[in-house]
Amino acid sequence: GADLHWGQSWELAPAQKTAATLDQISGEFSRGDQSAFAAGSIEVSLEPGLFLPGSVLKQVRRAFFEWLDTTLTQEDYVFHFHSRLEAIWEEWSRIIPEPDDSVRETIRCAWGQRQQHSGARLAVQLFEPAEPSDEIILPDFVAETQLDGVADRIRELIDRGHRRFRVTAWHAFTLLRDYSELELTAAFPLPVANSSALEQLMELGVGRAMAWVELEVEAIEAMLRRCPGRLEQYLYGRLPLLTTRADLKQGGLVADLRDNRFEIIPDAELTTLYHEGVYTSPPIPGLSSFRDLQIAETAQGQRTLPRGNHTLA
Template sequence: MELLSPAGNLETAIAAFDGGADAVYCGLGKFNARERAENFSKETLGKLLNFAKENGRKVYITLNTLIWESELSELFEQLLILDKMNPDALIVQDPGVCEIVRKYFPQMTLHASTQMGIHNSAGVAVAEKLGFKRVILERQISLDELRQIAKNSTLELEVFLHGSLCCSLSGRCLLSHHLYGESGNRGKCKQPCRRAFEQGKMKNMRILSPADLAGSSLLSELDKLNIASLKIEGRLRTPDYIWKTARAYRILLDNPDDPEAAVEAENIFRTVPGRKKSTGFYFKSSWKSLIDPSAGGSFGECCAKVNKVIRSGMLVKVATSLHLGDRLRVMPAAGGEGESFSLAAMENHNRTGIIRARSGETVFIKGNFRAAPGYEIRRIGENGFDFSRRAAALPDFRQEFALKITAFPTLWQAEIPGSNAVWQESTDFAPAEKRPLTEEQIKKVFSENPPAGFRPGKIEVCINGNFFVPAATLKSLRRNYREFFTPVLGSMDFFPEHPVKMEKFYAENQIFPDLPPEILPQNIFTIPDFIPENELDNIRKEIKNAYANGVRNFSAGHWHAFELLKNLPQVKIFTRYPFHISNSFAVKLAGVLGASCVAATPECDENNRILLQKKSPLPFFEDKRAVPLLVSRIPLAKGKWELDGKKFKITETEKLSVLHSHDPFEVPR
């Protein structure tokens, strides 16, 4: 099983690989679900990709947010850049991104983001038909359900193993957007689920804040299911967190039956900051205990509290310890985002600089902080895990090229596909008595010291004959080939198809059908948005009976709906939230799947919706439902609640907890 770690920047990526991760997932500055992370520039991503390929590791790029119609050109330009860099896969949420990649970049590998919310084999089947190689499953499925999905699916499956849990089903949380105008589906979640709610006299109730997932006890079971990848959550985490979690799981994966290894891993886990640990959603019996409303919902260890704030800093009383280099966050005791900083200096009561402070001491921390007396200081990272120098020392991106080498005793020849140039050199090698030349020898030597700015990818070798080549001579041949191809590579256009793709895309993106809207029919069968694996057959029967009784209109709010309707002729499918339609290419993909009419995602603003409807190849319909802000399989505390002066109500519908606003969040019309 692949061990997949998060990487919020180049330093944490190196920490992950150093700890033992097989792969990392990361994002550029835009269009990824963790825009609050530092993320990667084109330059730092290039460095990471070089490092990974040269060390047998993988890098997956997150493009897992919803894309507005007005952003499609910017998205396409980002895809052109990624195409040149050749990452191992793209992780996507938006149906429109999927359609653009399928149409213009079919050579790129696609992974279905957990934000797509796929939670049953019918959804996996749709992903497979669309060309996805892997599905990252919804977090909120049990181990028994996972067994059945794995049994009924052929695609690679990826599951979450460790880290923070979302209260909501993936892709179905509108709470951050409702409260702050910052959408989790757009990578800007403000984490209101970690805040303290109120209900009458009950204060500081963290009713939406689940415990963290710690899945070390599940490794043997997951291995039996042939799960492709085990995912650690945490692109906002520090290098020490990333290294420690990767290291602990690497130890367990490499030594599955070793008690001493288990103890070593557990000792590492004890030093990893986090909330209360759990097995997440893997066991239904523990779902009720996933949330303790009276427990703190903040990440990390509370190591100090603010006594006083002055213009130049704050006086804090240490609860456990503080050490220079610690990564800290100062935040309200009631919860919230807080402000993160690295502890660069602190002073004791004599205003003398100190390196370490112990429990009970009062120290001064200099700086301009948004804090007040009673605020908590939480340790979210430790010193001693500095990978910045190694990250800074990585070479710049080198363009990959293919190489074909043909070797005869009397002639050597090298070609680079896409170039008309051919390097040849006459030779005179004698038949081998003991050690004939091998393909591996040629590949190894010709991989070393490539022309500046380039590196060989696939090397194809054809040896004609059985002859011996001294090591020094082989290196001399490499030097001559390198000298010949250096100017050739510098003048090559590795992506001559890109201008053609751009022209075709921009032409397609300027089509404005401007179709009139349709009205949602009265006689329509609504396919449930959440269908556990063991309920698929029952829903199939209900759909079959409805069809037999003359129903031809079906409402589809999730990927699995298209699989359940695939064999029914002459049906009309109306897509609606939570099947997200935020751009015209998403509409095109819906059409590929069989949709006849669509509705915009709830977070789509007025300007984008107007543009989207004009460019949509399918008509829109008015969906006037009041949509929930959050849906969860956790049995949440029912009733009326308040947060930041706004009122909410939690109810239960079809075994799901549903959070509604007192002021309905309506689907835009």
């Protein structure tokens, strides 16, 4: 682990045409010859206007690497290797949150029903009343003219002690990037259908992500094997089939020619189309879960429609 020093002297004449350059010297030493070692970061200090023959530079480079091969012991580079591993692991741990192996339940419900779910983590929309322990669901659609208002609300919540956020779209990572020690969960409608997507989200600070709701059980279990402790499952609720800014001039129940019934629910900004029934999915061992009771409680019908591993009730 000690610093090593090597030196060699030779006389250089003033250059008549082409003077030696920093790139010439660093490029030569980056070759490494047949040595077991290779140059990392190279810093060159050079007096300008000197001529350095290429043959001399090659001799210097070979002499240096021969000296390395005969001077450094196995203990020296094993120590260096371990030091590099520790540095890489420290950097990785700083960027990627530790997996939480505990299986947790998150529920979205009406404010008046919070006491009925005291054992679960509760999730609320960004502009709804919230306790510091709640998870804040960030909006998936934010127009440019709405960004400042959303950013101000996030700052207000963090100043009040909130640290848990549910990310539903990519813009949220920019809005949250200046804050530390946050607990982030990626969720519908942000698509997480494979481990590559999950790993990308982990690099952005996500500790857990909701598996895409249309995945088969086999696909979710395959993701779970590659990323244990990182997945969440949508168990119960009403999933939006369509969200639009268009003014549909109609709300409530509608039906198609096959008597499939849907509900149109408008709000101040968006209009959302839901199936009349409630989406349910059988729980998978080892996965955390999310249930949206607030939207499900407005369901009008009780029809069962099989969807592979899922059911619309």
